[in-house]
Amino acid sequence: MSITYINDLRNGLRELLKSDKTVYLIGEDIGDPYGGAFKVTKGLSLEYPNNIIQTPMSEQGFTGMGIGMALNGLKPIVEIMFGDFITLTIDQIINHLAKFYEVYQIDISFVLRTPSGGFRGYGPTHSQSLERLFFGIPGITVIAPSIINSPGKMITKSVYCNRPIIFIENKLDYSKVLLPTNKLINDICFINPIDSVQNFPMHKITIPEMQPEATIITYGGMVPACMKVQEELLMEEEISTEIITISNLTDIDFTSLLNSIESRKVITIEESWEKFGWGSYITSKLTQSKPFEHTSNIGAKNCYIPAAKELEDYVLPTTKTIYKRILEEIK
Amino acid sequence: MKNKNNIYKSLYLIRSFEQTLETYFSKGQIRGTTHGCIGQEVIAVAAINNINIEQDWITSNHRCHGHFLAITNDPLVLAAEIMGKNIGVLNGRGASQHIRLKHFLTNGITGGMIPIACGLALSKKLKNEPGIVLAFLGDGAMNEGYVMESLNLASIYHVPILFLLENNMYAMSTRSANVTAGNYQKRIDSYDIPYFETKDNDYFTIKKTFQEAYKFVKSQTKPAFMECKTFRFCGHSKSDKKEYMSQQEIQKWNLEDPLLKIRKDISEEEAIKIEEEVKTIVKEAFQTASSSSPPDPTIILKHVAN
Numbered sequence A: 001m002s003i004t005y006i007n008d009l010r011n012g013l014r015e016l017l018k019s020d021k022t023v024y025l026i027g028e029d030i031g032d033p034y035g036g037a038f039k040v041t042k043g044l045s046l047e048y049p050n051n052i053i054q055t056p057m058s059e060q061g062f063t064g065m066g067i068g069m070a071l072n073g074l075k076p077i078v079e080i081m082f083g084d085f086i087t088l089t090i091d092q093i094i095n096h097l098a099k100f101y102e103v104y105q106i107d108i109s110f111v112l113r114t115p116s117g118g119f120r121g122y123g124p125t126h127s128q129s130l131e132r133l134f135f136g137i138p139g140i141t142v143i144a145p146s147i148i149n150s151p152g153k154m155i156t157k158s159v160y161c162n163r164p165i166i167f168i169e170n171k172l173d174y175s176k177v178l179l180p181t182n183k184l185i186n187d188i189c190f191i192n193p194i195d196s197v198q199n200f201p202m203h204k205i206t207i208p209e210m211q212p213e214a215t216i217i218t219y220g221g222m223v224p225a226c227m228k229v230q231e232e233l234l235m236e237e238e239i240s241t242e243i244i245t246i247s248n249l250t251d252i253d254f255t256s257l258l259n260s261i262e263s264r265k266v267i268t269i270e271e272s273w274e275k276f277g278w279g280s281y282i283t284s285k286l287t288q289s290k291p292f293e294h295t296s297n298i299g300a301k302n303c304y305i306p307a308a309k310e311l312e313d314y315v316l317p318t319t320k321t322i323y324k325r326i327l328e329e330i331k
Numbered sequence B: 001m002k003n004k005n006n007i008y009k010s011l012y013l014i015r016s017f018e019q020t021l022e023t024y025f026s027k028g029q030i031r032g033t034t035h036g037c038i039g040q041e042v043i044a045v046a047a048i049n050n051i052n053i054e055q056d057w058i059t060s061n062h063r064c065h066g067h068f069l070a071i072t073n074d075p076l077v078l079a080a081e082i083m084g085k086n087i088g089v090l091n092g093r094g095a096s097q098h099i100r101l102k103h104f105l106t107n108g109i110t111g112g113m114i115p116i117a118c119g120l121a122l123s124k125k126l127k128n129e130p131g132i133v134l135a136f137l138g139d140g141a142m143n144e145g146y147v148m149e150s151l152n153l154a155s156i157y158h159v160p161i162l163f164l165l166e167n168n169m170y171a172m173s174t175r176s177a178n179v180t181a182g183n184y185q186k187r188i189d190s191y192d193i194p195y196f197e198t199k200d201n202d203y204f205t206i207k208k209t210f211q212e213a214y215k216f217v218k219s220q221t222k223p224a225f226m227e228c229k230t231f232r233f234c235g236h237s238k239s240d241k242k243e244y245m246s247q248q249e250i251q252k253w254n255l256e257d258p259l260l261k262i263r264k265d266i267s268e269e270e271a272i273k274i275e276e277e278v279k280t281i282v283k284e285a286f287q288t289a290s291s292s293s294p295p296d297p298t299i300i301l302k303h304v305a306n
Ligand SMILES: Cc1ncc(C[n+]2csc(CCOP(=O)(O)OP(=O)(O)O)c2C)c(N)n1
Pocket: B062, B063, B108, B109, B110, B137, B138, B139, B140, B141, B142, B168, B170, B171, B172, B236
């Protein structure tokens, strides 16, 4: 049974609304008939009108409002229309939510979900992957599903883990079909969870019966691109790689991660800027525990995200640029 | 008259607490910072005495000692918190402006608690819970985008919130009149929120108007806004010498000390008795706090992920 990422996510939200009257969706334009800028919530306001709160354009205000609701035991899921606009919520998230959770020690169910990323020609203020702004902030957990996790299940887990969650979706992923685990995909690879005990698992995408020459570590919207690169490297160069995808971007189990790396070369890939990026933290932590033959970090060039296709493809890590970089680095 | 004695006692507790705190700070016996509310005590006590403490939520700001003491009458846990002691309300994690006790929450970002207060009020409405949210704010906060967004949100969602503006006319050293367009009443009117006002920093006037505003919010399940003109007799924070205020202004307000007004209605003998009693309580609270143990660093590990 194949299902798209957006439908799976919507199903997850629908299940939450159905089974738990304390769940509320809050955000701009999320009601019907519009159903949200990316249509994630389409139909839900017709089914659960009392639990959908359509807001004016007041991101600071309604994020804070959601936090207030959460303080009194409700379970708000706040949608920020574009990931770029989380800048407006940052004071509420860092100086209020995280402090209530850590300093005031209040268990709180609060999820802020937002679509991140570029490749759609939306230009400098509608294409960024700004989840990086929350990396390393104590009290904040950043979760990013990909096409190999069920975003619907992950949003449910996020709601019930009683701590502040920033939930990062990727615009390009919405229309993609979710991939099954433990099954041969495209006659090439298998996807297996690394540590199924965790709420937010890591997965490994491996090419059977071949020793990987490099390990690619990535998350979210970069997973499909990395899989494409994995396929091309195999077909064109007979190079085998393994991909490790991480869904909890900030509370990483480095022991499991280390144990599951089977090559001597680690390359991280993220859509956001490589400079001071997520990947550099990962490889830094890994190499503090164990020497590798090679580590590197691939991400966007240190530049705004331009609109024109040729420019955007020049700045963001595309399949082509990732392929080229990996080839250069492991040859 | 018994009632007036009790009111004076609550007011004097706050005053005495803030004065003692200033002394400790000036002697370098406390780290960090603090914001006193000397001159504004009547607002805290008049409001808190007239809410339902079991049902209502209260959000506050950096200038929160008066609110806290009006709720708890407990100078020890507050003094200990400010001194960073384990018996403090939050074991010293937050100090002067980061306090939480049950339904009372403060924070150090001006205006930032206001949307949260709206969310609390909305949650009460959605859950069909009795009670309202009392949200304290200052005139400086009135120019934060947070507050403007929140006034609109509170109004469109009809949430039971009472915004209580303690207008001491200054935001730190900035005279609010110099940086504020229009006036607060016009702003509030434009959001279709009923506006209540007191001008004389008097306990009984504030109490009466507060009761009306409170009753409106509770009975209508709608927001209301109340502005209390007041004056801060102390500096903005611990070492502020108020160089930005004119002597004339300070003297004018000093003549109208709201505590002296109530004191006049109590016999001198009784007033002195109350003052001595409160001073002893406060002194002992500070001494006990001061000699108590600091927190063990492991307490911060609760709710801290890797
Ligand atoms: C967002 C933010 N900006 C600035 C400050 C520094 N600050 C703390 S209190 C204050 C003045 C607040 O004035 P007002 O709201 O009138 O309250 P008052 O101090 O008069 O009680 C300032 C500028 C802050 N804490 N938060």
